[in-house]
Amino acid sequence: MEKVKKNNKGVVVKEWVLATVGVLILAIATRAFLEPNHIAGGGVLGIAIVLHHYIPISVGLLTALMNIILFIIAFIVIGPQFGAKTIYSSFALAGSIWIMDRLIDPAWVVTDNLLLATIFGTLLSGVGMGLVFNQNASTGGTDILAKIMNKFIHIDLGKALLMVDFLVTVAAGVTFNAEVGMYSLLSVIINCTTIDSVINGLNMCKSVMVISMERDKISKFIINELGRGCTIFHGKGGFSGQDTNILYTVLDRKQFIRLKIFIKEVDPRAFITVSDAREVLGEGFKDIIED
Numbered sequence: 001m002e003k004v005k006k007n008n009k010g011v012v013v014k015e016w017v018l019a020t021v022g023v024l025i026l027a028i029a030t031r032a033f034l035e036p037n038h039i040a041g042g043g044v045l046g047i048a049i050v051l052h053h054y055i056p057i058s059v060g061l062l063t064a065l066m067n068i069i070l071f072i073i074a075f076i077v078i079g080p081q082f083g084a085k086t087i088y089s090s091f092a093l094a095g096s097i098w099i100m101d102r103l104i105d106p107a108w109v110v111t112d113n114l115l116l117a118t119i120f121g122t123l124l125s126g127v128g129m130g131l132v133f134n135q136n137a138s139t140g141g142t143d144i145l146a147k148i149m150n151k152f153i154h155i156d157l158g159k160a161l162l163m164v165d166f167l168v169t170v171a172a173g174v175t176f177n178a179e180v181g182m183y184s185l186l187s188v189i190i191n192c193t194t195i196d197s198v199i200n201g202l203n204m205c206k207s208v209m210v211i212s213m214e215r216d217k218i219s220k221f222i223i224n225e226l227g228r229g230c231t232i233f234h235g236k237g238g239f240s241g242q243d244t245n246i247l248y249t250v251l252d253r254k255q256f257i258r259l260k261i262f263i264k265e266v267d268p269r270a271f272i273t274v275s276d277a278r279e280v281l282g283e284g285f286k287d288i289i290e291d
Helices: 002-034 043-054 059-077 084-103 114-134 142-152 157-175 178-203 215-225 253-266
Strands: 205-211 231-236 243-251 271-277
Touching: 002 043, 002 084, 002 114, 043 059, 043 142, 043 157, 059 084, 059 142, 114 178, 142 157, 157 178, 205 253, 215 243, 215 253, 243 253, 253 271
Parallel strands: none
Antiparallel strands: 205 243, 205 271, 231 243
16 A cells, blocks of 8 residues: 555656646747747737737736636636646746746847747647646646637637637737738647647557467566556457457556567467557556546
8 A cells, every 4th residue: 555655656746747847848949939939829828929019028927917817717717627737837837938038138049030930949839738738737828718618608629729829820910920920820730739749659558468378477477567457358269269368458668568578488379469559547547537
């Protein structure tokens, strides 16, 4: 029991650390690429970049103020459905950008080429947001607006988010120029693709089925050495007509390599099928209940 508690504590610490790393990557992408080139790729950050043109307040502080307002509205209208990591990530992001604005020369920019800034800034921010989302958190902002629209106008969350982000890019085009607006829209598209790729890559596991005469040895290895569970199905060979057992388990990539090596040693004639599991929820993997 104590070991399980330590493992759970380690997982929680890891989640908070990864969320923090994701926030820092997103803050760097915003300050180094997106903000100096006025690329408002959706979200509260995009709104803050547009508003910064009219209001002499830093993007970080504008982001924090808007998140405070949105969280208050969300608690009143939707209810307290936002986890601690989401609140932390939202204000850690705003704080990180605010600190960078104070430490870095406002005139400094990695590149003033809009295409390069859009591609590299959005790829970086997508990686950062993917890390945050993968820890059952978000950076708040337009997620809240989308949920409010979903509740009162009955628009799907995905469509609501797309509508909000599209309006932000239109605002960028009106505020700065049409070219910046188009690059902002390109940023939204690249960002969605990058986030999905990061989340899928981080959560990718191997779904494995094994047919072997050494079922007991293999199942004990999975449970005792790999620390994973397994399920045994009873079947019948279509060709031989003999009763057989099919062992099923889900492993991460490193564990699967260890299992292959072990099976090769104990039963080279074993039959194995492997498929990618894009996301695995439940005991030993990602919690089904979001924070």
